[in-house]
Amino acid sequence: MCVEQARRWIQDASLITVLTGAGISAESGIPTFRGQAGLWKQFRPEDLATPEAFARNPKLVWEWYDWRRGLIDQTKPNNGHYALVQLEHRTPQFTLITQNVDGLHERAGSQTVLEVHGSIWKLRCTECCRSWPDRTVPLCTPPHCVCGALARPGVVWFGENLPEDVWIAAHKATLACDVFLVIGTSAVVYPAAGLAHLAKSSGAKVIEINTEATAISESVDCTLLGPSGQILPELIR
Ligand code: OAD
Numbered sequence: 001m002c003v004e005q006a007r008r009w010i011q012d013a014s015l016i017t018v019l020t021g022a023g024i025s026a027e028s029g030i031p032t033f034r035g036q037a038g039l040w041k042q043f044r045p046e047d048l049a050t051p052e053a054f055a056r057n058p059k060l061v062w063e064w065y066d067w068r069r070g071l072i073d074q075t076k077p078n079n080g081h082y083a084l085v086q087l088e089h090r091t092p093q094f095t096l097i098t099q100n101v102d103g104l105h106e107r108a109g110s111q112t113v114l115e116v117h118g119s120i121w122k123l124r125c126t127e128c129c130r131s132w133p134d135r136t137v138p139l140c141t142p143p144h145c146v147c148g149a150l151a152r153p154g155v156v157w158f159g160e161n162l163p164e165d166v167w168i169a170a171h172k173a174t175l176a177c178d179v180f181l182v183i184g185t186s187a188v189v190y191p192a193a194g195l196a197h198l199a200k201s202s203g204a205k206v207i208e209i210n211t212e213a214t215a216i217s218e219s220v221d222c223t224l225l226g227p228s229g230q231i232l233p234e235l236i237r
Helices: 002-012 051-056 058-073 079-090 104-108 164-176 194-201 228-236
Strands: 015-020 093-098 113-115 118-125 131-133 151-155 179-183 205-210 222-225
Touching (some): 002 205, 002 222, 002 228, 015 079, 015 194, 051 058, 079 104, 093 164, 179 194, 194 205, 205 228
Parallel strands (some): 015 093, 093 113, 179 205, 205 222
Antiparallel strands (some): 118 151
16 A cells, blocks of 8 residues: 555655645645635735735735734644654654745754745845844734835745755755655645656655645655645654
């Protein structure tokens, strides 16, 4: 059975790399982007998650991010996040790459997290190069930098490059791993989605965990269908 095989691959691996998406936080109560109740069903990314949208209406964009910060602030990591903390402890070389900006992996206790889409808990100046953590909820919007310029959310928007150092580290860990776990992502947003293909073509076993089949299901070694908060603890037991 796929799950037995996946368990063996994980047990035998000395280098495991994991890519997570919004689905891993769904059981914590954070909405995903593309599901039935997904954020992109209710809101248009071009109004809220692009540099142009921010330039047009920073207050509106900040209000939306502040609302999301409030939602996330009410949540806690779930069993899926905690299972990855355990897996990190027992794997000689472990890298966790996340597309999520919610910070739940760190809150669960994951040591090193590569946040390829940034963090909703960081702010960045639009003029100078300052960037700083801020957990205030609600924020006084729109917030400003100490230099007086407008601050923006420390996340990656559509049309922007991923943070270079983080992306290089993610790429390296993907190329080198024995097992690549892809959890709770629709795998349609590039370049992050391309990591699963890169892992596969570099010889890693690619295991997907998702409640439904995705854009990459046909090309992975094994898809485990179900909620990650249930499957992950079973898989690493
Ligand atoms: P999506 O909303 O596109 O996909 C979420 C995935 O999680 C879907 O494939 C669901 O089937 C799956 N899912 C839902 N609940 C689950 C559960 N309990 N266990 C396991 N899987 C579950 O979110 P992402 O793929 O993360 O980027 O989206 C990628 C990027 O698109 C985001 O980082 C964000 C968004 O636009 C930016 O904002 C730049």
